[in-house]
Amino acid sequence: MSAAEKFSPAQKANVVLWYGICGDTNVVQNKFKTVYSGQNPEVPSVNEIRDWYKNFRHMGFVDVQDAVIHEEATGEHVPTGEHHHSKIGNAVSTVLNKLNTWFLDGPKIRSFHSNHMELLTLEAEDMEERKKFAKEQLDHLHNWSPLLKSMWFTGEAKFYTDGRVECNNLVYTGNRKTDDSVGWPHKIVRQYQPSQEPYVTVWVAMNAELFIGPYFFDGELSHESYKETLENFVHELRKVTSSLEHPIFIHDDSKAHLSADVTAYLEQQFPHHWIGTGSTYAAWPHHSPDLSPINFFLWGYIKGRVYKTIIKEGDLEELKQRIQSAFKNVTLDLLEESVEEYKTRLERVYKTGGDLVDATIYGQEVDFDELNAWSMYAWPYV
Numbered sequence: 001m002s003a004a005e006k007f008s009p010a011q012k013a014n015v016v017l018w019y020g021i022c023g024d025t026n027v028v029q030n031k032f033k034t035v036y037s038g039q040n041p042e043v044p045s046v047n048e049i050r051d052w053y054k055n056f057r058h059m060g061f062v063d064v065q066d067a068v069i070h071e072e073a074t075g076e077h078v079p080t081g082e083h084h085h086s087k088i089g090n091a092v093s094t095v096l097n098k099l100n101t102w103f104l105d106g107p108k109i110r111s112f113h114s115n116h117m118e119l120l121t122l123e124a125e126d127m128e129e130r131k132k133f134a135k136e137q138l139d140h141l142h143n144w145s146p147l148l149k150s151m152w153f154t155g156e157a158k159f160y161t162d163g164r165v166e167c168n169n170l171v172y173t174g175n176r177k178t179d180d181s182v183g184w185p186h187k188i189v190r191q192y193q194p195s196q197e198p199y200v201t202v203w204v205a206m207n208a209e210l211f212i213g214p215y216f217f218d219g220e221l222s223h224e225s226y227k228e229t230l231e232n233f234v235h236e237l238r239k240v241t242s243s244l245e246h247p248i249f250i251h252d253d254s255k256a257h258l259s260a261d262v263t264a265y266l267e268q269q270f271p272h273h274w275i276g277t278g279s280t281y282a283a284w285p286h287h288s289p290d291l292s293p294i295n296f297f298l299w300g301y302i303k304g305r306v307y308k309t310i311i312k313e314g315d316l317e318e319l320k321q322r323i324q325s326a327f328k329n330v331t332l333d334l335l336e337e338s339v340e341e342y343k344t345r346l347e348r349v350y351k352t353g354g355d356l357v358d359a360t361i362y363g364q365e366v367d368f369d370e371l372n373a374w375s376m377y378a379w380p381y382v
Helices: 011-022 025-036 044-058 062-072 092-103 124-143 145-150 223-240 260-269 295-305 316-327 332-351
Strands: 115-119 151-160 165-167 170-174 199-206 211-218 248-250 359-361
Touching: 011 025, 011 044, 011 170, 025 044, 025 092, 062 295, 115 295, 124 145, 124 332, 145 151, 145 332, 151 295, 151 332, 165 295, 170 295, 199 223, 199 295, 211 316, 223 260, 295 316, 295 332
Parallel strands: 115 359, 151 248
Antiparallel strands: 115 170, 151 165, 151 199, 165 170, 199 211
């Protein structure tokens, strides 16, 4: 019996999906045993997993025979070389999107950039707070779906000349790399050390259609400079919204956001229409940068463009210019999809009891079974 007969298209699709996520054949085989133990006594071999993944990257089909049948039936040429057609520059993103669209019944998978997010802390009580927040916001969105387009996500990040990006409770590292010792997509066993390199602080606001900013600051963002930034933002916001619109302002619980002046100003400008500490509408959950499009999309996307080449040590002006140029490449489609992803992430957090979506934690030892790592992706077919 051939491999094509031993495994169903849905099983092979999941195998390629899982391998695209973690890059570890042992993890994929263990996952296959767990999911299909009652359906299929056999497990794909290492070579089968890698061949299916390679075929899909190059041809858009898991099996070569499927590609031949498609070509004979439609007359459409299927590329078989190393160059494959991709609407997204990232090959893995292409694989995941195609698999999800063709085989799987779940939310669309979006990979906006290749940089990995690492949180500094996450406590048990944070998970309960995240779950409660997700439930409340999903209820709001269920009752009035246009609410999503009314949301303005805001935040600041430090961009260092050495390629590091930090925002509240989060650090952007380099590309995902497999840690063979734990079968995990990236290393997370380390201790956080603040960078001593020069940096600029960047603040921006975005919704599903446009962004306002970026605003630059030398050094830390203070309460005073943040209040002034909010005043400038509101001035610009009034230019692009009508008096009948009621935008929802959203920021996290970073230190610069917690002053009484800031809270009073936001309540004055967005009465019962803002999310953050002190709001009568909703408080942003602690340690949850993985929920905001500013963090899981925008900063990583900008970082990927800014640091394509090395920046001269200490050259903050060059850094600012690159950041400005990178923002010019942010398209409407990317903004719209990232805001839609916010809702998807709320659903994942609620279903998994507050788990992280796609970030890991600094300084924490990894136990694959204990962490129930796959639940972090929370797709119904995984």
